[in-house]
Amino acid sequence: MSKVIGIDLGTTFSAAAYLEFGKPVVIPDKDGHKLTPSIVAILNDGKRITGRQARAQAESNPDGTVFSIKRRMGRNSYIDPEGAISEKGLITQVKRHMGSDFRIKIGGKEYTPEEISAVILRKMKKDAEDYLGDEISKAVISVPAYFNITQRQATLDAGAIAGLDVIRIIDEPTAAALAYGLDMEGAETVMVWDLGGGTFDVSILELGGGLFEVKSVSGDTWLGGEDYDQRLVEYLIEEFKKEYGVDVSADKGAMIRLKDAAESAKIEFSESEFSHVIFPFNENRLEAFLTRGKFEELTRDLAERMKAPTERALKDAGFKPSDIDRIILVGGSTRMPRIRQLFSEIMGKEPYIDMHPDEVVAMGAAIQAGILTKEIAKRILVDVTPISLGIETEGGIFTRIIERNTTIPATRSRIFTNSAQDQGSMEIHVLQGERTMSAYNITMDRFELTGIEPAPRGEAMVDIKFEIDANGILRVSATDLRTENSKSLRISPRFYGLAPEEIERMIKEAEKSNESDGMERENAKILIRANNLLTAAGMAAKDALSVICISESAKVEEMENMGRKLEKAISEGNTQLIKDASDKLEKCIKVIETEIEKKFQKKESLNRVA
Numbered sequence: 001m002s003k004v005i006g007i008d009l010g011t012t013f014s015a016a017a018y019l020e021f022g023k024p025v026v027i028p029d030k031d032g033h034k035l036t037p038s039i040v041a042i043l044n045d046g047k048r049i050t051g052r053q054a055r056a057q058a059e060s061n062p063d064g065t066v067f068s069i070k071r072r073m074g075r076n077s078y079i080d081p082e083g084a085i086s087e088k089g090l091i092t093q094v095k096r097h098m099g100s101d102f103r104i105k106i107g108g109k110e111y112t113p114e115e116i117s118a119v120i121l122r123k124m125k126k127d128a129e130d131y132l133g134d135e136i137s138k139a140v141i142s143v144p145a146y147f148n149i150t151q152r153q154a155t156l157d158a159g160a161i162a163g164l165d166v167i168r169i170i171d172e173p174t175a176a177a178l179a180y181g182l183d184m185e186g187a188e189t190v191m192v193w194d195l196g197g198g199t200f201d202v203s204i205l206e207l208g209g210g211l212f213e214v215k216s217v218s219g220d221t222w223l224g225g226e227d228y229d230q231r232l233v234e235y236l237i238e239e240f241k242k243e244y245g246v247d248v249s250a251d252k253g254a255m256i257r258l259k260d261a262a263e264s265a266k267i268e269f270s271e272s273e274f275s276h277v278i279f280p281f282n283e284n285r286l287e288a289f290l291t292r293g294k295f296e297e298l299t300r301d302l303a304e305r306m307k308a309p310t311e312r313a314l315k316d317a318g319f320k321p322s323d324i325d326r327i328i329l330v331g332g333s334t335r336m337p338r339i340r341q342l343f344s345e346i347m348g349k350e351p352y353i354d355m356h357p358d359e360v361v362a363m364g365a366a367i368q369a370g371i372l373t374k375e376i377a378k379r380i381l382v383d384v385t386p387i388s389l390g391i392e393t394e395g396g397i398f399t400r401i402i403e404r405n406t407t408i409p410a411t412r413s414r415i416f417t418n419s420a421q422d423q424g425s426m427e428i429h430v431l432q433g434e435r436t437m438s439a440y441n442i443t444m445d446r447f448e449l450t451g452i453e454p455a456p457r458g459e460a461m462v463d464i465k466f467e468i469d470a471n472g473i474l475r476v477s478a479t480d481l482r483t484e485n486s487k488s489l490r491i492s493p494r495f496y497g498l499a500p501e502e503i504e505r506m507i508k509e510a511e512k513s514n515e516s517d518g519m520e521r522e523n524a525k526i527l528i529r530a531n532n533l534l535t536a537a538g539m540a541a542k543d544a545l546s547v548i549c550i551s552e553s554a555k556v557e558e559m560e561n562m563g564r565k566l567e568k569a570i571s572e573g574n575t576q577l578i579k580d581a582s583d584k585l586e587k588c589i590k591v592i593e594t595e596i597e598k599k600f601q602k603k604e605s606l607n608r609v610a
């Protein structure tokens with residue numbers, strides 16, 4: 001039997017893992033990288049590429065490059081970035097067979113978030129096939145625990161478009177807990193704090209005796225490392241305007257570079273108190289000195305937003321911070337010192353940081369695959385649904401049918417009655433959320449139950465049944481209990497997500513665009529090298545600034561000029577020019593590096609004499 005892989009489809013990076021003798025192993029791509037940037041590009045001829053190839057061409061193709069698509073999965077475009085829903089959105093939100101009405105327009109064609117995510121999943125599948133030498137058709141895919149039903153369905157659809165049978169959706173923190181507790185002896189109550197590129201999750205689980213039981217889940221699907229990057233980007237734009245009078249934000253290609261520069265500065269703050277950003281822009285060399293203190297001030301409110309979900313998860317599980325034995329940090333963004341400090345403040349203890357925060361989720365997804373295929377024995381996972389589900393009743397009230405943190409799979413039903421005399425039909429408005437009024441929750445769908453037996457107000461009896469499966473996917477049925485036959489029963493087997501024929505069409509289109517022919521591998525390598533060199537040049541300039549004296553700054557300038565030439569060649573997409581400029585830039589970098597080395601040697605010898 002071929003392997004079932006586990007995939008962590010992340011906002012910023014994705015990873016896949018499989019089981020080797022019952023232990024999870026992260027799958028590298030052909031070049032040995034274990035993490036694939038979750039970036040997708042649509043080229044002029046409609047071909048789709050992803051990962052490092054897409055990253056390498058992003059600056060020269062900003063309109064055709066899609067970052068962070070996960071943030072759009074199953075989200076309607078009228079859900080604003082903070083997750084609040086506009087009134088207008090609610091009125092028009094009824095869209096059957098749609099995971100989301102959000103579309104990305106590239107080159108005159110519209111793409112759904114599912115299609116874009118499928119490009120990433122297809123690469124994960126292909127890399128696994130190349131590595132394992134076997135065809136892969138099944139996967140377990142992880143999602144943020146706080147993803148709602150529509151977002152989960154959109155992930156299943158993306159898998160289908162990529163040619164994968166997604167045998168289970170698993171919550172990211174749960175996956176991390178599986179990886180943590182696989183070989184654990186004894187029993188523990190753990191809290192998983194997962195702050196990735198785009199989402200924040202808190203889960204509390206009880207582990208012991210092979211049982212992994214999720215007690216509560218909370219989070220925010222619009223909070224992650226990218227919000228931190230964005231704060232720095234905004235700050236740098238303003239600083240550059242003030243200092244140099246230039247508006248970087250008007251140049252889309254430069255904005256992609258600025259986002260990278262901001263992310264690098266953010267990552268630097270995880271180790272150091274300062275960051276010096278050097279940003280070549282047109283003929284200028286823009287610089288900014290940043291401190292970790294300033295960074296934390298700019299992002300204070302983001303950190304504050306992690307408190308409420310943490311407290312809610314504790315309350316829902318009926319625990320105090322002292323009841324938690326172990327706190328596991330997952331996701332690259334938990335490396336930020338302020339996050340660790342905040343965590344210790346709330347929980348009163350230090351987190352456990354021995355697991356690889358970027359790989360642990362894919363490993364856990366592979367373990368779940370092993371549990372389902374019985375490759376791993378004597379392990380049981382008991383999960384919950386993160387957000388309450390219900391219907392709208394008279395006066396716009398949201399009446400819950402399945403409460404949040406109910407163990408799944410679950411079936412719950414409630415009997416409802418008519419609000420009008422002889423009401424022949426009933427509109428069943430299915431929602432997910434925690435607010436009392438329907439207007440503030442998210443519509444999953446509406447359907448009409450017709451043929452209700454005429455009855456005075458309050459006397460009809462309609463049984464509404466919600467069934468939620470192990471993937472957190474919902475089926476709803478409504479039955480008029482007074483009707484003898486079952487003709488009024490209405491089950492919606494698949495009332496949200498993409499229609500099967502839409503998925504079929506997308507599968508065909510995706511297959512046509514096999515990414516290996518999306519761009520000549522050689523060309524892609526040239527681009528990747530060019531971008532790596534640009535990064536290296538930036539670093540060399542920075543190092544040079546601190547060690548080389550003024551008389552040698554001409555060499556730095558020469559390197560920067562060459563860097564600008566290379567950037568121009570990249571933006572023009574001329575492979576030969578890119579190659580030539582890369583070779584020259586490489587030489588310049590070497591010169592600078594040699595100079596720096598010389599200075600260090602001199603300093604060292606001076607030290608020794610002293």
Ligand code: AMP
Nearest residue numbers: 010196197225226267270331332333335
């Ligand atoms: P993940 O989705 O878990 O791969 O997390 C990706 C996010 O973690 C991105 O926003 C990265 O910028 C961020 N990240 C990775 N390493 C660090 C670090 N050392 N310090 C701060 N953020 C980081």
